[in-house]
Amino acid sequence: xxxxxxxxxxxxxxxxxxMWLMRQAGRYLPEYRALRAEKGGxxxxxxxxxxxxxVTVQPLRRFGxxxxxxxxxxxxxxxxxxxxxxxxAGEGPKLSPPLTEARLDQFTSHPExxxxxxxxxxxxxxxxxxxxxxxxxxxxxxxxxxxxxxGEGSRDQHATRxxxxxxxxxxxxxxxxxxxxxxxxxxxxxxxxxxxVQLFDSWSGSLAPDEFERWVIAPNAAIVAALGESxxxxxxxxxxxxxxxxxxxxxxxxxxxxVGVDETIDPLWAMRELxxxxxxxxxxxxxxxxxxxxxxxxxxxxILRSFAGRPHVFNLGHGIxxxxxxxxxxxxVAEVRGWQG
Numbered sequence: 001x002x003x004x005x006x007x008x009x010x011x012x013x014x015x016x017x018x019m020w021l022m023r024q025a026g027r028y029l030p031e032y033r034a035l036r037a038e039k040g041g042x043x044x045x046x047x048x049x050x051x052x053x054x055v056t057v058q059p060l061r062r063f064g065x066x067x068x069x070x071x072x073x074x075x076x077x078x079x080x081x082x083x084x085x086x087x088x089a090g091e092g093p094k095l096s097p098p099l100t101e102a103r104l105d106q107f108t109s110h111p112e113x114x115x116x117x118x119x120x121x122x123x124x125x126x127x128x129x130x131x132x133x134x135x136x137x138x139x140x141x142x143x144x145x146x147x148x149x150x151g152e153g154s155r156d157q158h159a160t161r162x163x164x165x166x167x168x169x170x171x172x173x174x175x176x177x178x179x180x181x182x183x184x185x186x187x188x189x190x191x192x193x194x195x196x197v198q199l200f201d202s203w204s205g206s207l208a209p210d211e212f213e214r215w216v217i218a219p220n221a222a223i224v225a226a227l228g229e230s231x232x233x234x235x236x237x238x239x240x241x242x243x244x245x246x247x248x249x250x251x252x253x254x255x256x257x258x259v260g261v262d263e264t265i266d267p268l269w270a271m272r273e274l275x276x277x278x279x280x281x282x283x284x285x286x287x288x289x290x291x292x293x294x295x296x297x298x299x300x301x302x303i304l305r306s307f308a309g310r311p312h313v314f315n316l317g318h319g320i321x322x323x324x325x326x327x328x329x330x331x332x333v334a335e336v337r338g339w340q341g
Contacts, residue, residue: 002195003131005066008311009196009235009258009279017304017312019336020067020135021329023319024059028326031058042087046072047116053123060128062326063333067133067196067313068124070189072117074139074200077181078148080114082107091152098151100159104177114185118192125193136194138186140201140240141178141219148174157206164215171215179219183226190231198237198260199223202318205242212246217253224255237281241318248273263288263317267306279311284332286316292328300335 002010005018026032032055039045046052055071075093079085081104084096097106125134147153149160164171186197204216224236239260240250251259251274261270261282270280284303288296304314314336320329 003066003129003133005133005313006195006235008313009133009237011257011277011279011311013309013311015340017314017336017339018066018133019314019333020065020069021059021316021320022069024063024065024069025055025071026320027322028320028324028329029058029062042073043085046076047113049116049119049123052116052120053127056120056124057127060132063329065132065333067135068128069135069198070117070121070124070137070194072120072137074137074144074202075147076113076117077138077144077178077185080110080112080185081148081177081181082109083148093147093152095147095151098159099145099149099174100151100163104174111181111184114188117185118188121189121192121194133195134193136186136189136197137200138182138189138197140199140204140216140223140238141175141182142207142215143201143203144178144182145171145174145215146203148178157203161206161211164211168214175215175219179222183223186223186227187230190227190234194234196235196237197227198239199256201238201240201243203242204240205244209246212243213249213253216240216243217250220250220254220256228255235279239281248275251275251278258311258313260315261317265317267303271306271309277310279313280307281313281315283315283317286318286321286324289316289328289332290321290324292325292331296328297331297335300332301339304336304339 008018039051052071056068060068075085078095087093146157146160149163199220201216235257237258237260238254238256241262243250258279258281261280263283263285288299
């Protein structure tokens with residue numbers, strides 16, 4: 001039987017609100033830090049299916065979340081497409097050569113790199129309670145492209161936005177290639193046991209409206225349509241961080257089954273403007289969770305009240321920060337669990 005989270009993502013509203021947190025498996029947990037120290041580098045941990053499954057289930061043991069989010073990284077897709085990937089201490093991910101200096105057809109693809117991730121999903125599904133929803137994910141093409149073009153994260157995605165303006169045909173080929181790889185990757189996760197998947201578009205907020213339509217909405221719509229053909233019962237959560245007033249168009253035009261709302265969005269506005277009955281996910285500010293206290297709890301109650309009239313998955317507006325105190329997470333869980341909508 002599907003659990004509360006999966007039912008909610010499929011459009012069923014319940015007085016109880018399911019919850020999970022983006023980056024819930026990670027550096028704020030001492031058990032994660034201990035395992036990371038034992039296993040070494042981040043990428044080694046991702047490709048160690050046994051260890052990655054253990055990381056995935058760690059927050060479930062502590063907090064009893066309704067969803068287990070696969071422990072991996074959005075840059076596994078460019079790595080499988082043949083771009084070299086490494087995570088440098090204190091600097092974050094580096095992809096080489098960047099697409100400012102190389103072309104996709106110079107890369108040798110390695111789709112076998114997905115296999116360790118699929119094995120992680122299988123292991124997680126065997127470990128977690130049947131009522132807990134196994135969540136897979138991938139980065140959306142625009143966000144993945146920003147790393148592939150520049151070779152690293154950037155403040156305003158300057159290099160990628162410039163390429164999209166100056167050579168849109170070449171950039172379209174990059175987006176199309178990422179989308180094709182992502183479709184296969186997500187299908188593999190679902191076949192391995194993922195019951196819902198999320199598309200992370202962490203840098204969608206840097207685009208002008210017409211560019212947002214072309215580089216965010218269109219490729220995500222293609223991915224959702226392809227998954228709908230092969231796995232029609234698997235909900236897709238779209239999370240275009242920073243979309244702002246473009247969020248309703250994203251929700252309508254991509255075909256996603258649920259939409260993630262970041263912390264900059266007024267939940268009352270989202271309740272009014274998003275398609276009626278569409279499940280929403282969000283949207284507590286991760287920094288407010290870090291701060292904790294009464295102000296955090298007041299905001300939690302506001303979010304719960306605002307979305308009480310539609311299917312709602314409680315989550316953060318982005319990933320949990322590494323310095324978040326565990327007692328603050330415990331207080332958040334208690335508040336959401338005690339809510340009667």
